[in-house]
Amino acid sequence: MKLLVTGGAGFIGSNFIHYWLEKYPNDKIINFDFLTYAGNLENLLDVERDKRYKFIKGDIRNKHDVEKALTGVDILVHFAAESHVDRSLYAAGDFITTNVLGTQILCEVAVKLKIKHFHYVNTDEVFGALPLGTKTKFREDMKFDPRNQYSASKASAEHFIRAYYHTHNLPMTISYCTNNFGPYQHPEKLIPLFITNLLEGKKVPMYGDGLYVRDWLYVKDHCRAIDLVLKKGIVGESYMIGAQHKEVNNLELTRKILKLLGKSDKDIEHIKDRPAHDRRYAVDWGKIAKLGWKPQYDLDHWLDKTVTWYKNNQNWWMRVKSGEYKKYYTKVYGK
Ligand SMILES: NC(=O)c1ccc[n+]([C@@H]2O[C@H](COP(=O)([O-])OP(=O)(O)OC[C@H]3O[C@@H](n4cnc5c(N)ncnc54)[C@H](O)[C@@H]3O)[C@@H](O)[C@H]2O)c1
Structure with missing residues (x-):
């Protein structure tokens, strides 16, 4: 094939x-x-x-x-x-x-x-x-x-x-x-952005109240x-x-990442919300389940593995975060 x-x-x-x-x-x-x-x-x-x-x-x-x-x-x-x-x-x-x-x-x-x-x-x-x-x-x-x-x-x-x-x-x-989420995700996206910011000793930018629910x-x-x-x-x-029906909001997810990296709420910086930020996503995956699929990888365990991947691959994300990405970051999140 x-x-x-x-x-x-x-x-x-x-x-x-x-x-x-x-x-x-x-x-x-x-x-x-x-x-x-x-x-x-x-x-x-x-x-x-x-x-x-x-x-x-x-x-x-x-x-x-x-x-x-x-x-x-x-x-x-x-x-x-x-x-x-x-x-x-x-x-x-x-x-x-x-x-x-x-x-x-x-x-x-x-x-x-x-x-x-x-x-x-x-x-x-x-x-x-x-x-x-x-x-x-x-x-x-x-x-x-x-x-x-x-x-x-x-x-x-x-x-x-x-x-x-x-x-x-x-x-x-x-x-x-x-x-x-997982390895090789561009550090403009929430999970790798937060992990790499914390590894660089920076704060994590949290849009609005952080009560945006996703099904990772x-x-x-x-x-x-x-x-x-x-x-x-x-x-x-x-x-x-969709995932294992463990919807978490951005604040809860961020706290999981902070904990894995030995950080605290002090490392969160609340910033102005994104326009038309979708409140909640949740997926009924009953149809594909009938074909024989269900999610196998649990959020907590694989988030831990993902944090470890970014810790072990600093050269990869540091190269990605330099250059063009810096201009974009400043435009969206400010200095
Ligand atoms: N990331 C998620 O959580 C998620 C969830 C559901 C669906 N999707 C969909 O999955 C797909 C992949 O997402 P991702 O997160 O890996 O994206 P990504 O931004 O990491 O990768 C996109 C890739 O497309 C390439 N590309 C962009 N424009 C191109 C063009 N004109 N011609 C050829 N290549 C081009 C880029 O070089 C890049 O390698 C997308 O279609 C996205 O909508 C993503």
């Missing part, structure tokens, strides 16, 4: 490549990535000489490059995206061109080349926000209600994928995953779920992917 992964140099994409090469020794995998600020080939140093793995630098918005790379591929797993909500509020243009136009180009080429399976890695954020203090959860049949430029672009892209499914029989599946999932569980959808998912269907 020959897979092409878009965005394989990013956080989840690189974890997926590691997962796949380990689990399926006879498969070949192409990583098609434009290496934006979020793409980092250091995430894949250990497999770069593996004969089953090939990296192609390319932009999903470039039809010619996409067609060349996809020729001879069986399965396309589409991760590539501008993925950071905070950035999307100030630079929506990149989110529209990569997330929407790039996805439409992938659909067009996938149809032309008769790709056997196109999987789109979507986010639960397309469903908007749930009220605090309720038991409601996102389900596949809920209507989209994106509330920021990132989720709006991810929702728009899905409409194009569905259009290609209906008009051109694109053999697609879709998954909506909750917030991921260890990245390997996400990879397992995509694997299962590729194997057993029904074409045209979508699947929610």
Whole structure:
């Protein structure tokens, strides 16, 4: 089997490549990535000489490059995206061109080349926000209600994928995953931002009251779920992917990280809230459970492992945090 992964140099994409090469020794995998600020080939140093793995630098918005790379591929797993909500509020243009136009180009080429399976890695954020203090959860049949430029672009892209499914029989599946954490996550995202700030002796910036509830999932569980959808998912269907129903708010999560690093509430700095900050995400993953999936990795244990990974890989994140990232950090969080 020959897979092409878009965005394989990013956080989840690189974890997926590691997962796949380990689990399926006879498969070949192409990583098609434009290496934006979020793409980092250091995430894949250990497999770069593996004969089953090939990296192609390319932009999903470039039809010619996409067609060349996809020729001879069986399965396309589409991760590539501008993925950071905070950035999307100030630079929506990149989110529209990569997330929407790039996805439409992938659909067009996938149809032309008769790709056997196109999987789109979507986010639960397309469903908007749930009220605090309720038991409601996102389900596949809920209507989209994106509330920021990132989720709006991810929702728009899905409409194009569905259009290609209906008009051109694109053999697609879709998954909506909750917030991921684990190794190789860019330190602009909450968990690695907080861990690395504390390791640098800085405070952690907490948006608003910190009572934003998320359903954190260890990245390997996400990879397992995509694997299962590729194997057993029904074409045209979508699947929610969520954690072990242990919703925690940002303040509780931060306190777990502070404790793991021997720090206290004194290391929290409350800052002005993000506009339209979604209050609560929670996922009903009953549909994918029927295919045989449930999350295996517990938050507390794997958060501890993740903290250890960032402690042991300071060179990796220090390089990522320098340069362009510094300008972005100052713009969003101030000096
Ligand atoms: N991180 C999460 O918690 C989460 C949860 C659910 C869904 N998702 C989705 O999973 C996917 C991967 O997320 P992530 O956190 O790994 O993102 P990431 O930002 O770490 O990685 C994105 C990758 O896409 C590449 N890329 C960006 N624009 C490109 C383009 N025009 N052409 C080719 N490559 C391009 C980047 O170089 C980078 O390697 C995204 O589609 C995201 O919406 C993420």
